[in-house]
Amino acid sequence: MTTTPTIPAEQPAATRRAGTGTTATRVLGIAMVVTMGWLVAFGLGFSPADRDQEDAVRILYVHVPTAWVAYLAFIVTAVGSAMYLFGKKHSLGFDRFAGASAEIGVVFMALTLVSGMLWGKLTWGVYWQWDARLTTTALLFVSYIGYLAVRGLGGSHQQRAKRSAVVGLLVVLEIPLVHFSVKMWRSLHQDASVLDSEGDVSMDGLMLFSLFVGVVAFTLWYAWILLHRTRVMAMEDMLDDHGLDRALDARRAEAEEQS
Amino acid sequence: MSRWQIARLVASKDLRIERRSRVLMNQVLPFAGVTMVMFAFALDASNVLERVAPGLVWLATLFSLLVLVQRSFAIESDDGALDALRVAGVDPVAIYWGKAFALAVQLAVLEVVLLIAAVLLYGADVPLGGIVLLATTLVTATCGLASVGTLYGGLTAGFTGRETLLPLLVLPVVAPVLIGATRAVESALGTGGVALSEGWPWIGLLSVFAVAFGAGGALAFGPLIEEAT
Amino acid sequence: MLGILALQDAGFILGGYAITFAAIGTYTWRVMSNGRKLAEQIDDSDKYWT
């Protein structure tokens, strides 16, 4: 908001660059599509079935990477929040980065919950178990929906940035506390679990490789969409400023009429 | 004026307002009591009730916490007092501590009443040895709840839609308190044959929670009320 | 035996993959189309990534 943005009418719309892509994002995007293809090929095709879990293990090749990316996204949100808050310039770029990352994290966390429930039905026989990791994930999911709601409260860009940066850091504080408490709670109630094992599998060879491909593929997608989403957010903020310019002109014209 | 004196000033102001208006006594306590009775209707079997009584006490406390936090900040935003506090440059850390302390006192009163109600309504009994654990749980859990409540109350104060945003923000955060306090009270009352010694590790969790959010809240409260429009 | 199990689970496994890819596909589409729409309204000089 500090620099005066140019009025949109300066450049004819036809000559403007379309979309938010650059060479870097295109390279990222191609790499992402290729690894996604690999993931499907290895996850559903080449990798063998597990001895205990049989084919259900294949869900883990998407479940584990989405969970990893969701937590990565939330940590990036916290880092972006801290960079905004403690940076000398209070740069809105970091705020948008944090916001975009949280939004993607929420999408991934929803997917983690869904694929986790499908896997649980096959492995444990029930969709939902009060497993420490699942429960923590569910609570964090709600918390970050709250974070996105705080972003939507209104006010100036700087107000939004400061408020959500503080909340972004507080919610990260919640991750270890929630995880630890749920874990401690479950450890006292072993009898309630359907299976004795936590469902961990010992992976080797092709299975491990498939999982690795999944992690790479989804991390690439995360990085790629994060760049795009941040740019879209930047444009949303710019259009807000343009709107303010128009409103300022209208307000000034109103003063001319009256005086 | 030192930070402590201002915090005391704010706390005594909040408590005096409560003594005059009796919102806790006349509205929140009856609300919590009705919640407890409703739980009894929903879980219509005395052995189940006895088993889950500690959890119900803390659930009723959490719902009442939301009401108390709304009230605590309605006092400030009704006539623009929060603006006046900001203009007067009153130390936000002191405001936070003062309001959190006043909230904690009210919560503690509520919890004691609810615990007694649980013992009477659901027929739980208190072994003598459990009283120390019970009191410690009450103190640590209350500190944690008051810290989180005041923090998010300040964040949402003055916004339209705060009634719905507050529960969304507060409830997931206080889940560890619900878990920890419920388990600790279970072992203090010996519910379901849980040993007394199993309760103490939870006190550790509750303390860490209270310290983490007490400190984080004191730091975050200033920037948050600063950016309220 | 193994084959039957795999068949029974196929719905879950393929469903899990399908939901995941559908969701990230939808999100991608929304972000990209939003970006195209907004990019038309903003000068290139304001786009810091150009």
Place this chain on the structure above:
Amino acid sequence: MDVDPEVPSAPSAASDHVVALDQAVAVIGGFPVLAGATLAVSSGEIVLLSGPNGAGKTSILRLCAGLLPIARGSGSIFGFDLATQRDSIRPRVGLLGHRNGLYGDLTVAENVAFWGSTVGATPDEIGAASARLGVDGRLNDVVVSKLSAGQKRRTSLACLVARRAELWLLDEPHAGLDAAGRDELDTVLRQAVSSGATVLVASHELERAGSLADRVVDVIGGQVHDSGASS
């Protein structure tokens, strides 16, 4: 987590003016309530902001109190920058807004004592402030929610007197006051000015506040063009 890089002791701009706004823009919910306000108020002045409803008088006062962020342009109070040094500005500023900022369940005496104590006023000073606005004695122990609008306004003013501000920002201070109250208010303001304070009053009652003010500034369409600022 206190993010404002505060330099509490040193004013950023060397300015003789108590209030110095330069093309200040403020926005609420996307609407520019201030579309470029330029204003300069010297120490010891009483300046009246006049203009129709919705012109932006209240917003100027809230901007000077540091309640409304400055979106574009610049502004300083006592030489402290409004964007970055709000913490240094606030202890010196007192605002009487549309709302009184009182606690309805506390008595008059308790309210004045609370607001006075937050800035370290002594009980004597607090008592004197109540007496100054005529809300002592019988009214002292009445709960504020039972007062009339004018009595609330007087109580709020007493809180302001107890706060000993250096810059008084008053939004329609005469509203709700009876003739005696208006006279008392004028006296209080003149006394405050003679003891070194500066006063900014927003009002559309020109004949009432105009006699009090050294200078009248017109606010139109969110804009102020203060001739005193250019000199």
